[in-house]
Amino acid sequence: MLPSQLSDAQIEKKKKRRGGKKEQLKRQRRQERETLGDNMDHDDTEAVDEPAFETRNAGAKGLGLFATRSIEPGERLIEESPLFILPKQDTMNAAIVESFMRLRSEQRAAYLGLSSYTTCAAKTQAEAVETSAAEDGATSLPDVGDSGPPIGYPAEQVDRRICASDVQPLPSSFDIESSCKSPNVASGSGDPILKESDKLELSKSESTTTVLPAPQARVDIPIWNVDDLKEALQATTNDSGTRSGVDRVGDTADDGDQQDRDSDMCEITESLAARVVNIWRTNSYMLDDGITLDSAGVGLSASRLNHSCVPNVYTAYNSTSGCMTVQALKPIAAGDELCTAYINGAAKLRSERHAQLSMWGFTCTCIACADGRDESRRRNIKTLMAKVEGVKQQMLEGHADLPVAQIEQTVGDLLDQAALMSDEGLLGPDLADVCCMLIGRREEAGALQSSGFGILLRSYGIDNPICIAALQAGDLDEA
Ligand SMILES: C[S@@+](CC[C@H](N)C(=O)[O-])C[C@H]1O[C@@H](n2cnc3c(N)ncnc32)[C@H](O)[C@@H]1O
Numbered sequence: 001m002l003p004s005q006l007s008d009a010q011i012e013k014k015k016k017r018r019g020g021k022k023e024q025l026k027r028q029r030r031q032e033r034e035t036l037g038d039n040m041d042h043d044d045t046e047a048v049d050e051p052a053f054e055t056r057n058a059g060a061k062g063l064g065l066f067a068t069r070s071i072e073p074g075e076r077l078i079e080e081s082p083l084f085i086l087p088k089q090d091t092m093n094a095a096i097v098e099s100f101m102r103l104r105s106e107q108r109a110a111y112l113g114l115s116s117y118t119t120c121a122a123k124t125q126a127e128a129v130e131t132s133a134a135e136d137g138a139t140s141l142p143d144v145g146d147s148g149p150p151i152g153y154p155a156e157q158v159d160r161r162i163c164a165s166d167v168q169p170l171p172s173s174f175d176i177e178s179s180c181k182s183p184n185v186a187s188g189s190g191d192p193i194l195k196e197s198d199k200l201e202l203s204k205s206e207s208t209t210t211v212l213p214a215p216q217a218r219v220d221i222p223i224w225n226v227d228d229l230k231e232a233l234q235a236t237t238n239d240s241g242t243r244s245g246v247d248r249v250g251d252t253a254d255d256g257d258q259q260d261r262d263s264d265m266c267e268i269t270e271s272l273a274a275r276v277v278n279i280w281r282t283n284s285y286m287l288d289d290g291i292t293l294d295s296a297g298v299g300l301s302a303s304r305l306n307h308s309c310v311p312n313v314y315t316a317y318n319s320t321s322g323c324m325t326v327q328a329l330k331p332i333a334a335g336d337e338l339c340t341a342y343i344n345g346a347a348k349l350r351s352e353r354h355a356q357l358s359m360w361g362f363t364c365t366c367i368a369c370a371d372g373r374d375e376s377r378r379r380n381i382k383t384l385m386a387k388v389e390g391v392k393q394q395m396l397e398g399h400a401d402l403p404v405a406q407i408e409q410t411v412g413d414l415l416d417q418a419a420l421m422s423d424e425g426l427l428g429p430d431l432a433d434v435c436c437m438l439i440g441r442r443e444e445a446g447a448l449q450s451s452g453f454g455i456l457l458r459s460y461g462i463d464n465p466i467c468i469a470a471l472q473a474g475d476l477d478e479a
Helices: 008-036 092-102 105-112 122-135 226-238 255-263 270-283 350-360 376-396 404-423 429-436 447-460 465-472
Strands: 053-057 063-067 076-080 085-087 295-297 313-318 323-328 337-340
Touching: 085 092, 092 270, 105 270, 313 337, 313 447, 323 337, 323 447, 376 404, 404 429, 429 447, 447 465
Parallel strands: none
Antiparallel strands: 053 063, 063 337, 076 323, 085 295, 313 323
């Protein structure tokens, strides 16, 4: 029977039935979501119709991303393949330039459209810092070693899934100072001739040795390693294949593709190379797949995220899809800026955070950095974190038989730490780590355990291997 042949009553009945079915489907989806974790308010694999954010002027910060509608915690806002990914290596500068040259021309144009600390409005601030440092007789901005790109979780290896007795030990946290090279705030201006003062600082490891420079020891040979670069460029033009250690996401490397790329090869000057490296240092993220942090990448959209010490989004990496993801950590209102944390600043006081952030050439003015802000919470987090770290070290060193009183004390410290972190608005994976360390202490941890997994889901998304593993391990059922 055609719909036109139905009586009004029959049509009405059909509508109701359809409505009922819709409701049933909705209920079913709700139930499925609840089974996955009671803290996951949003199905992050669902397609979002309305754009959630726009790129616009963020004043002194340059460009930024702003919510165009209200955003739910756990909502996926960005999912993109990085333009290129690089594992941490000793000859980082050369690898960056080499990877850039392998991009297609439109990708190169997009990459060069990204800001570097020298092209943002913050440049003036950075110069001011440098000038005042020089006036004070200080050498310059802090030098922080080599090879790591700047943004992202400063942990060399974070295993969120290790479980050991009542307290879950995590590997000792990684020191960003020993993994990142200091940006040269005066370099990469795009001038056709690279002035002496504009040259990139050369890390020791870039030139000769694999030993990372001491964090505070400024490398006083501010020269671009021309030989290293020339060698890399030479190799790039000679070598038609992908060189080891340099990866191109989505590169199928078939012949046609390779030919396209070869005909697309660009001329590189030292000045352009310096700019390319500075853009990398300003915009690359450590790719956090929840397990290791050994590679970094630049995503075009994620690159527009500005920093906040109280971030409302988290930038992660899905090693299965090869995509960077950005998800909301908390409810975000229309008009709010989306901000991620460039550093792991939970246990750092404002001065410590600012010293680290000066690598990007700006002074943070987020709510946690406001003048006169009480820092006691961060100070307490720092103290507790150090205490827990001490116990974790003891456990890692094989002191499995810790006195019961010490374990109880540590559980109490973890609970306090989690409460302080959430009061401070720090709702990312580092809080999940604290909560998840309390697995096996159901009574004390209670809701905390569930929120630990809820945070993982919110930060990474249910399609991320770290969440799939937690689901398979039954941890999410527990939550
Ligand atoms: C990854 S980019 C972010 C996007 C950038 N604002 C743009 O216009 O493309 C990093 C740079 O943005 C600026 N920036 C990021 N967060 C900032 C903040 N909280 N305050 C001031 N400048 C910030 C700094 O210049 C930094 O080097």
